[in-house]
Amino acid sequence: MSGAVVAMPALLGVYRPAPPVFVAGSGSWLTDAGGRRYLDFTSGLAVNALGHGSVVVADAIRDALGCGLVHASNLFRTRPAAELAEWLVAHSFAASVFFANSGAEANEAAIKFARRWAREAGGAEKHEIVSLRGSFHGRTIGALSITDRPEYRRPFEPLTGGMRIANPWAPGELEAAVDAGRTAAVILEPVQAEGGVRVLPPELLRRVRAVCDAAGALLMFDEVQVGLGRTGTLWAYETTGVVPDVLTLAKPLAGGLPMGAALLSERVAAAVRPGDHASTFGGGPLVASVALAVCRTVAEPPFLASVRSKALLLDSWLAALARRESVVEVRGTGLIRGLEVREPAAAVVDRALALGLLVCTAGPATVRLLPPLTIPDAELRAGLDLLEAAL
Ligand SMILES: *Cc1c(COP(=O)(O)O)cnc(C)c1O
Secondary structure, eight states, rough: SSSOOOOOSSSTOHHHOOOOEEEHHHHHHEETTSSOOEEEHHHHHOOOOTTEEEEHHHHHHHHHHHHSSSOOTTTTHHHHHHHHHHHHHTTOOOOEEESSSHHHHHHHHHHHHHHHHHHHHHOOTTTTEEEEOOOOOOOOOHHHOOOOOOOHHHOOOOOOEEEEETTSSSSSSHHHHTTTTTTTEEEEOOOEEETTTTOOOEEEEHHHHHHHHHHHHHEEEOTTTTTTOOOOSEEEEEEOOOOOOOEEEEETTTTOOEEEEEEEOOOHHHOTTTTOOOOOSOOHHHHHHHHHHHHHHHHHHHHHHHHHOOOOOOOOHHHHTTTTTEEEEEEEETEEEEESSOOOHHHHHHHHHHHHHHHHSTTTTTTEOOOOOOOOOOHHHHHHHHHHHHO
């Protein structure tokens, strides 16, 4: 053994974390090891919807631990997963729910269930999943195969077959991509988040729904980032007039504990048989208890109304920022917003951090804002003042 030893970080270098080491959180604030406080407009990537140190989350964890049941596996029945599934069914189009542990896993499950349904509907040829230009659905091989990010895909090719990405803004491209004999499902994010915070217009969603119906294909919405209140309604699809056959959820679902879900319409659920899919951890009693508390909190009409009123404030404040020379465009809805800037978005993120504001990027040129849904109006304003200084 000889030669220089290269010191490798024990934590694998797949991330480029910012310098602060966070040791505490409260509401919209994080505190680093040096005692400095930062206003958090990332919410752990849309996960901490109720803010840090949420009493709802802490109480739910404590209550769930009280009976000593963290995990039992899906060999057995536990109550929280069943109650959470019933709640989700009662509050959506869905007839049945599968629980996973992340957004990518929820989408993997959705792909499998779509293929299961399509095989019965149209035979083995009917297996293709069509996703859209600008999409992000996760980093596992299947989810990556429906994600339109060449730089994430290229080092890991070949990806999964039977996937196709269509540009819905190119005349006829979507119609050509979706075929009655071949297509099992189209998957899309009603608000493309990682792809630059782009709200898909309702007329586009209606067109995709019509194309799917004409081809006997399912329509699947990935609301992993924008579902559960972030747009000011419980589900992002509610305001579009378009209802999907499958909906995937994850980020805010269990208050910071890992959980994903695939919500299925009756015809999709009816095609799934015991043994078709499984997850050792999926729907465990601890995470499901916490998720139920989060869901009940977010779905309260006054809670959703407060998100909408914060969104209105953001509309007017961001309209002022949009007139700045350094800003190309402001996009988004509810409490997910993107500012396209004339310099690398990462430079704005770094300057905001130095000023004590945490924001993130959505692609190379867009600064993304994801404040907690519980943020007080004054802190929302304070964050925008810091953002303006960073610009
Ligand atoms: C974050 C995200 C995913 C992936 O979720 P993970 O939990 O990181 O696997 C999938 N779809 C969308 C829309 C996302 O924002």
